[in-house]
Amino acid sequence: MRLYFWATVITLGGFLFGYQTGVVSGALLFVREDFDLGSVAQGAVVSVLLLGAAVGALAAGRLADRLGRRPTMLAIAMIFALGSLLAAFAPDFWLLLAARLILGLAVGASSSLCPVYLSELAPAEIRGRLVTANQVTMTLGILVSYVVDLALSGSGNWRAMFGAGFVVAVLMVLGLFAVPESPAWLAGRGREDRARKVLAGTTDPDTVERTLDDYRKDEQDDSGEQASARELLRSSTVRPIVLVGLVLAALQQFAGINALLYYAPTIMESTGLDASNALIYSIIIGAINLIMTVIATALTDRAGRRTLLLISLSGMLVASVPLGWSFLGLSGQSHSVVALISMLVYIAAFGLGLGPVFWLVNSEIYPPFARAQAAALATMVNWLANFAVNQAFLPLAGLIGQGWTFWVFGAVCLVGLIFVAKYVPETRGRSPQQIEDDLRERVGATT
Structure with a gap:
């Protein structure tokens, strides 16, 4: 409790x-x-x-x-x-x-x-x-x-x-x-007794000692130094792992979810619904996102993180095809129905995987000594990508059209699908050391 x-x-x-x-x-x-x-x-x-x-x-x-x-x-x-x-x-x-x-x-x-x-x-x-x-x-x-x-x-x-x-x-x-303070942070500062006390309140004694052993091994590998963002990117052993996090951070935003949410009221208006109060439509979208995120929470420790990312990106890719087509090849009621259904599927697929699972993987894949700084670096990239997409969406849509813009987002999902399949490890139920070893093997990092 x-x-x-x-x-x-x-x-x-x-x-x-x-x-x-x-x-x-x-x-x-x-x-x-x-x-x-x-x-x-x-x-x-x-x-x-x-x-x-x-x-x-x-x-x-x-x-x-x-x-x-x-x-x-x-x-x-x-x-x-x-x-x-x-x-x-x-x-x-x-x-x-x-x-x-x-x-x-x-x-x-x-x-x-x-x-x-x-x-x-x-x-x-x-x-x-x-x-x-x-x-x-x-x-x-x-x-x-x-x-x-x-x-x-x-x-x-x-x-x-x-x-x-x-x-x-x-x-x-x-x-x-x-x-309490994080046990990983306490152990990294030589405060093992306090770290053991915190861990004892969350798991069994054997797991406590195994976790502390992992912390000790990581501390030996790190030689007791805390890495800056610049040092992480210069490190031949940590840089490939950090780059995986940075790519996932950018991918989450360049897949276009926030641009899609921005455009959602206009799409809903095209279905013939009363658009006098866009806040009601925002609530519907927010509810779908929440429901799918709750489902993702129940599945992350069953289906696994990597599986949910692959399913999510596949769903977003599939939904982007008819969404773009509805703006290029359809009109009238057909356009409205296809656009609305495609948009809702896109949002639901995002909420099932790429939305929540990125933040989970971003908290797990890095070695403990680098975790806070590396996660912060990836989060900064995520927010900068968010800003870039929001600033570029309307000019891009005006330049190449809304349909092609959604297909660009679909292409990003395809690239992301290939990237996750090749480089992102499964982190479900694994210790930090196991995750790190798998990820190093995938990206070809030296040990």
Whole structure:
């Protein structure tokens, strides 16, 4: 029970990640009127969070290695609280922009550190469920943000929309005082007695000693040094492993999921449904994403991570074909039906695998001494790719057409499918050393 309580507290970071990325979609409808914002300013309110997230993701790795996972998570929760208050009480556009930047730092840091923290606390046999639970709470946070936006849309109270995140942030701060430090971090600092005590609360004595032995072996391989991002990329032994994580991070975004979600209300409108309230359609999309992520959580420790990634990318690839075709070769009701079904299948396939499983694999594949920094580097790449896709989608669609743009995303899925099949190892139920050995063999890294 203690482990599940710890996981619940940590995954509040995932909830806030989802809430703060989703809430702006509804709040912006009213912010733009109060502050008289043009299209550029509105785009800045949205995109500044993505840039802040890229910075926060990379910074979190260094801080988590130096200070520990728990103190860094406490700082992240406090930044969430501060950013929520600043956004709620912002008197003008510039302070709101600053608040969104601050929230971006917390979003990026939590997206990087929460999976790592959970991965290091959880026994191997349930690691998939606990780490993927963070993705569930993230999608739940998005869905709740849409519901809050809809509930407050009548009054137009965008300040309350942003401010609601403060309550969750405070709960997270309080809860973290009851969560222990990561045993991997403790063992890496020579505090084996404390690490053993934490592990004893999550697994049996034999597994505790085996886990500590793995930590000792990794510490010997590392010679006690903590690697920076630059050092990781220069290391002949670690670089190939890190590159696998970076490719997965970019792939998750370049597959076009956020661009597709951005365009979803327009596609739904083309089906003949009433598009006067796009928030309702956002709730439907958020619900599908949440349901599929919950299913993925149940399957990660059964079907395996690699299997779910392959199924997910295959489903997204298949769905992209009729989605693009519907814009190029169909019209009228046929276009509407095919586009809508294809879009929903695409989102469902993403939610089953590439969405949640990337974060899980990104918390598992690296050696313990490099895990926080390498995961942070991959998370930064993920947020930068997110920003790039969101900025490029509309110009690309205008240049080559919407149908061809969706086929470009399909081509990315095909490349990703080949990459996962060749280079990504199965991590289900395996120790960090077993995962590392398999991955080194796949990428041809020297030992």
